[in-house]
Amino acid sequence: MSRPEKPRGVELSSRQLKEGKVMTSRWNPRVKYAWATGEAISRFLEELKKGKLIARKCDSCNRILFPPRMFCEDCFKPTTEWVYIKDTGKIETFSISYLDRDARRIEDPIFVGVISIDGATEKMGIMHYFDEITRDEIHIGMRVRAVWKSEEEREGAITDIRYFRPLKEGEE
Amino acid sequence: MRRVAVLGGGMTIFRRRLQETGKEMSFEASRMALNEAGLELSDVDSVVLGSAPDAFDGIHLKGENLLDGAGAVGKPYIRVFVGGGTAVFTPIAGWWHVASGLADVCLVVAEEKMSSCFPHPQSAFGHIWDPILDRPLKPNLVWIFAMEMNRYMTVHNVRKEDIARVAVKNKRNALDHPSAQLAADLTVDDVLNSEVMAWPVQRLDISPPSDGASALILASEDVAKKLTDDPVFLAGAGWCIDSTMWTDRDLYFPEYVARAARMAYKMAKIENPRKEIDVAEPYDPFDYKELHHMEGLLLCDKGEAPILTREGVTQRDGDLPTCPSGGLLGVGNPIAATMGIKACEIYWQLAGKAGKRQVPTDPQTGICQAWGDLMQYGSVLIMRRG
Numbered sequence: 001m002s003r004p005e006k007p008r009g010v011e012l013s014s015r016q017l018k019e020g021k022v023m024t025s026r027w028n029p030r031v032k033y034a035w036a037t038g039e040a041i042s043r044f045l046e047e048l049k050k051g052k053l054i055a056r057k058c059d060s061c062n063r064i065l066f067p068p069r070m071f072c073e074d075c076f077k078p079t080t081e082w083v084y085i086k087d088t089g090k091i092e093t094f095s096i097s098y099l100d101r102d103a104r105r106i107e108d109p110i111f112v113g114v115i116s117i118d119g120a121t122e123k124m125g126i127m128h129y130f131d132e133i134t135r136d137e138i139h140i141g142m143r144v145r146a147v148w149k150s151e152e153e154r155e156g157a158i159t160d161i162r163y164f165r166p167l168k169e170g171e172e
Numbered sequence: 173m174r175r176v177a178v179l180g181g182g183m184t185i186f187r188r189r190l191q192e193t194g195k196e197m198s199f200e201a202s203r204m205a206l207n208e209a210g211l212e213l214s215d216v217d218s219v220v221l222g223s224a225p226d227a228f229d230g231i232h233l234k235g236e237n238l239l240d241g242a243g244a245v246g247k248p249y250i251r252v253f254v255g256g257g258t259a260v261f262t263p264i265a266g267w268w269h270v271a272s273g274l275a276d277v278c279l280v281v282a283e284e285k286m287s288s289c290f291p292h293p294q295s296a297f298g299h300i301w302d303p304i305l306d307r308p309l310k311p312n313l314v315w316i317f318a319m320e321m322n323r324y325m326t327v328h329n330v331r332k333e334d335i336a337r338v339a340v341k342n343k344r345n346a347l348d349h350p351s352a353q354l355a356a357d358l359t360v361d362d363v364l365n366s367e368v369m370a371w372p373v374q375r376l377d378i379s380p381p382s383d384g385a386s387a388l389i390l391a392s393e394d395v396a397k398k399l400t401d402d403p404v405f406l407a408g409a410g411w412c413i414d415s416t417m418w419t420d421r422d423l424y425f426p427e428y429v430a431r432a433a434r435m436a437y438k439m440a441k442i443e444n445p446r447k448e449i450d451v452a453e454p455y456d457p458f459d460y461k462e463l464h465h466m467e468g469l470l471l472c473d474k475g476e477a478p479i480l481t482r483e484g485v486t487q488r489d490g491d492l493p494t495c496p497s498g499g500l501l502g503v504g505n506p507i508a509a510t511m512g513i514k515a516c517e518i519y520w521q522l523a524g525k526a527g528k529r530q531v532p533t534d535p536q537t538g539i540c541q542a543w544g545d546l547m548q549y550g551s552v553l554i555m556r557r558g
Contacts, residue, residue, distance in 0.1 A: 002527025003208065003520045004512070007351045008200045009185035009192060009384070017290075022191065027230060035303050045304070066420075067305055073415050093326070093423060095318030097370035101310040103294035109371075112315055114419045124420045127306060127319075135371075140326045159308045 040068045043082070045156040051148050055120050057081040066120035085119030087146035088167065092116050092125060094138055109135075115144060115164055129163040143167040176270040177396030177403040178519040178555065180209030183386035183512030185351045186504030189287035190383040194229060197385035198241030198283045201512070205279070205387035206243075210399055216389075217275035219244035221251045222262030222282040224507035224544075227296035228289050241385075242281040248274075255300075256457065256544025257411070258282065258508040260551040263515045264409045266390045267553075271406075276395050280388040284506035286381040293381045300546065302416070314378070316547055318370040320423040321460045325372060327424040328475035330463075332372060336363035337481050338459035339376050342495045345488060346502025348528035351512065353504035354380055363459075377459045382504035386512030388519065404522045407537070408442070408554035410435030418546045429468030429543065429550035436552040437470075442537075445470050449554075450535035451521050452492060453514045455543040456499040462486075465541055466494065468550065493531040496521065507544075514540035518555050 016022045037045055040056060044067060047054040055064045056079040058072035064083055071078050094113030100106050111133060116125035130138060131147070144164040154160040182204025184190065184197050192200070198221070206212060221242045226234045235251025242249075248269075254261045259282060266280035286293040297313040324330065337360060346355035358376065366375040396403040410432035414421065421427075433445070442448045454465035463477035471492060472480055480486055486494035497503055497517035500510055518538035520526045541552045 001525055003181060003525045004183050004204060004351060004516070007183055007185045007204070009187060009190045009197070009351075011185070011187040012189045012191050012287075014189070017189065029230065033303070037304055041304055067417065069417075073417070093319040093323035095315050095322060095370045095373070096368075097312060097315055097318065098367075099294075099312045099314055099369050101294070101298055101312050103292045103312060103314075112309070112311075113319060114423075123422055124417075126419050127309060127311070129309065140323065157308055158305055 040070045044068050048158070048160040049154045049156040051151070051154070053085050053087055053117060055083045055085050057083050063121040064119065066117055066124045067126060085117050089115040089117040089125060089144060091138070091140055091142045091144060092123065093140055094130065096135060111138060126158070128161060130165070131163040132165040137166065145171070173271040174273055175393045176267050176406045177391050177393060178388060178406065179211070179391050179396060179399060180205040180207070180389040181387065181516035181519050182208065183351055183509070183516060184384050186353045186382040186384040186506055188353065188380060188382060194238050194283050194285045195241030197285070197383065198238050198281050201385040201387040202241070202243050202279060202281050205389050209389040211277065211389060213243045216243060216247065216277050216279045218248040218269045219279045219281065220262055220266040220269065221249070222253065222258040222508040222511065223251060224253060224255065224258055224284055225296060225300065227299050228284070228286045228293050230288055238283055243279050254544060254549055254551065256455065256507055257542045257549040257551040258544065259455070259510040259514050260540055260542035260553050261411055262508060262511055263388055263390065263553055264411060264551060266388065267406050267409055270390050270392055276392045278390045280390060281385065282508040282511040283385040284509045285383045286506060287383050312370065314370045314373055317458045318373045320547055321372050321458065323423040324460055324464055330475070330478045332364060333360050334478035334482050335377070335460045335463065336360045338456065338462045339363045339501050341487060342456060342499040342501040345496055345529065346498025349498045349503050352498055352502055353382055355498060355502050373458065379457045379500035379505035382506040384504060384506035384509040384512065386509045386516055388511065388515055402557065404519050404555050404557055406553060407556040408436035408440030410439070410552040412550055413545065414548040416546060416548065418548060423547060425474055426464060426468040426543070426550060428548060429465060429541065430470060432550040432552045433469045436554050440554040440556065442554065446472065448537055449492070449539050450533060451496060451518065451531050451538040452494045453497060453517050453540040454494065455514065455541055456495055456501050457505055459501060461543065462495060462499070465543060469539060469541055469552065488529070488531055496526065496529050496531050510542065514542055515553055522555055522557050
């Protein structure tokens with residue numbers, strides 16, 4: 001006796017689907033959303049527009065929480081204070097992606113990763129892009145700085161930072 | 173709590189695209205599980221169904237859409253969903269129905285139909301990211317795996333060829349699974365030379381999107397002893413989730429999996445998992461994830477899983493057979509329905525019914541685990557004979 005015994009299912013190929021050789025029924029949903037960005041992230045986005053990064057402090061565990069939130073998820077108490085942090089940090093991890101968001105292949109790879117930000121509690125950061133860097137140079141632990149859009153271009157979005165670039169020699 | 177036995181399992185084939193609807197797939201898997209148990213739907217007291225994001229099917233109220241195929245008409249019924257962790261959380265939810273005494277027989281069904289979203293279900297994954305912090309960067313789900321894999325490799329100084337060995341092993345194991353979608357006899361070089369998707373992730377490091385369904389019959393000890401002399405019991409269950417703020421934690425080790433594992437080991441009275449676990453089915457949507465999860469399950473030290481893999485310990489005839497089913501990498505990844513190669517496989521292995529996939533050591537205790545959400549969720553189930 002061996003299980004599963006004769007598992008069932010009829011496989012369809014993408015060709016059969018494309019050529020209309022199988023019965024299908026289609027639906028193109030048009031649903032739009034506008035999210036209220038909340039107390040903490042609204043302020044975070046306003047500060048991005050000014051070219052600054054801001055965090056929240058928890059008085060109970062003393063962590064500087066970034067991205068900011070109005071409550072500490074560990075202590076489960078309200079956070080108490082806004083704290084400006086730097087726009088420099090360290091690459092915690094990264095990827096070099098040849099896929100776009102819909103899994104389409106792209107020629108020019110996207111450098112993306114997690115940056116822990118100076119001034120926030122250790123390991124706390126955001127996901128963002130990297131540029132002005134080659135495949136051979138990028139590494140975990142590398143020090144980087146935000147490259148901002150111009151003041152006129154900024155709109156209060158995470159993309160107000162264009163990308164992070166490596167710190168230059170002598171730069172802090 | 174009452175003891176809970178497993179009496180039968182079922183699954184469809186796993187493929188990129190199946191003609192059957194979710195309902196039809198659920199019926200096929202459920203019917204197979206009932207047949208193995210020697211039970212009919214009238215014997216079933218309650219039904220638990222697991223299925224992952226509604227966005228794949230384009231059908232909200234998916235639990236309600238699928239219930240006829242899951243045998244739930246006129247019965248207490250619940251649909252559960254914890255991302256990729258659903259594959260092992262669904263039988264956990266079934267377990268508490270029986271353990272609590274609410275049901276003597278519970279039918280557990282897991283379904284996923286990813287092909288409905290076209291041209292690629294990746295577009296539906298876009299909806300899982302934080303809408304304000306992450307989505308404007310147009311992320312691809314492969315990125316999170318690439319970033320986690322890179323962190324894991326860097327912290328432990330792991331070589332890619334040792335990770336590739338997992339893909340080779342699991343795809344080869346899948347040659348013996350009749351439901352397999354991507355079974356293959358490959359070499360480490362094949363994996364290392366495959367297309368780079370998002371460095372360090374290459375094409376053959378990844379499991380495919382799939383359609384499929386699976387099912388399990390859980391029953392009280394009284395019911396089980398009437399139907400079999402040598403039942404397999406659920407011995408321990410655990411689950412745990414970490415913060416949504418995934419950019420605030422070190423991705424090299426899944427602490428939430430370790431917490432879920434400790435919860436399950438405590439219930440199963442297992443003090444030394446390395447010695448007491450005979451067969452393991454950790455969640456392997458990517459090859460490095462098997463290693464990451466072996467460490468999370470405390471089956472080895474941090475950074476030790478690649479070494480054990482290199483030494484052959486995790487082969488089907490090794491000391492710790494790992495993913496003998498062929499895993500998600502070889503059999504396929506219909507998210508929730510991977511219950512068929514995690515929970516069902518451990519049941520079949522302990523019941524001695526795994527055929528060509530049977531590990532040769534007469535396993536008494538096995539563990540399976542699933543993982544999901546934004547790198548934050550772990551579900552763990554331990555089974556034991558007698």
